[in-house]
Amino acid sequence: MPDQVAEDVSEALLHRRDSQDAVVMSPLAATVACGRYRAPSRLLLLFLAGAAAKPKETLPMPFHHSTSLYKQSSTNYAQAALRFASAHTPLGGSNMGVGRLSAIKPWTPNLPDPEAIDTVLKDSRDRIQREKQRQGEENYSLDDYVAEVARSQAGNCGEKSILVCYFLSQQPDPLIYYRVSLWPNDYSFVVMDQKPNIKEGLFPCNFKDWDENAVVIDPWLCICGPARHYPDLWRMKLDTMAAVGIELSYASRERQYNWLKANAGFWKTLLESNKKFVAERRPDDSALFSP
Structure with a gap:
């Protein structure tokens, strides 16, 4: 040539x-x-x-591998809802901390002081109650609640799961979702595309019996995935948190906070050892208050 x-x-x-x-x-x-x-x-x-001269094409990373477009759509909404809840509660909750049960290591994350967050949450909840009394319970809207949580910038599983429901309620597509509460140990998360028993408001006790398309949104532990795999994702997340020194607390009926390592048996078996109710149908006589 x-x-x-x-x-x-x-x-x-x-x-x-x-x-x-x-x-x-x-x-x-x-x-x-x-x-x-x-x-x-x-x-x-x-x-x-x-x-x-042709730029390389990059395929978008799917949110979840599935042959069902409907399931992918639900997962997209679920992940967006999780980000929404996290963005509006940047201070986190009063039930995660470090250094109470073991020495802080160089790799231990720097979390906000739980006592300070607890004070913020109590003040926020008091303002919500006062506003409900002023407006009347029937006039206090979900928008008012979300505005107050966003103002406080803090939340535990209860506040965070309500933020998820609010986000999903604002979407143009008709979505099926429920706020789920455990009983007797009080804990909240959200599920999409899983219907409860109409008579009792109960979901299946075993997550393997949940719908294959159901998606769990757990904004407290930042988990979003298939409901059937939720217990496995839950335990994996707890193990990861424990490895870096994160500790979790729950409150007894006397409001005494009990701190445990994230991978303690109480936490790792929480999902399986409790009934799962639609939040509005959950019994009031809980053994423990929200963690």
Whole structure:
């Protein structure tokens, strides 16, 4: 091949640009352009020049691998709802802390002081009650509640799960979702595409019996995934938290806070050892208050 041909193609390669005015060139094309590779034909060089000018296409990472578009849509909404709840409670909750049961390590995260967050939450809940009394219980809206939680910037599982429900209620598509409360140990999360028993408001005790399309949103532990795998995701998250020194607390009926390591048996068996009610149908005589 005449050297002039190689020079012409090299010039083309060096000056072909994509829509962002950035040179697009594969390593092989760059080698050809610099004259360090002798291509066997003009056709190959022209092919490399054309291929180099095309920007690489990147496929979007799916939220969840599924053959069901309906399930993917629900998961997309679920992840967006989880981000919404986290963004409106940046201070976190009063039930996560470090350094109470073991020494703080260099890799232990710097969490806000739980006592300070507890004070913020109590003040916020008092304002909610006063506003309900002023407006009347029937006039106090979910918008008012969300505005107050966003103002306090803090929340435990109760506040966070209500934020998730609020986000889902604002979407244009008709969505099926419920706020779920455990009993007798009080804990809240949200599920999409899983209907409870109409008579009692109960969900199946075993998560393996939940609908295969059901998606759990747990904003307290930042879990979003298939309901059937929720217990496994829950235990994995607790193990990860315990590994970096995070401790969790729950309150007894006397409001005495009990701190345990994140992977303690109480927490790891919480999902399986409690009944799952629609939040509005949950019995009031709970053994423990919300953690």
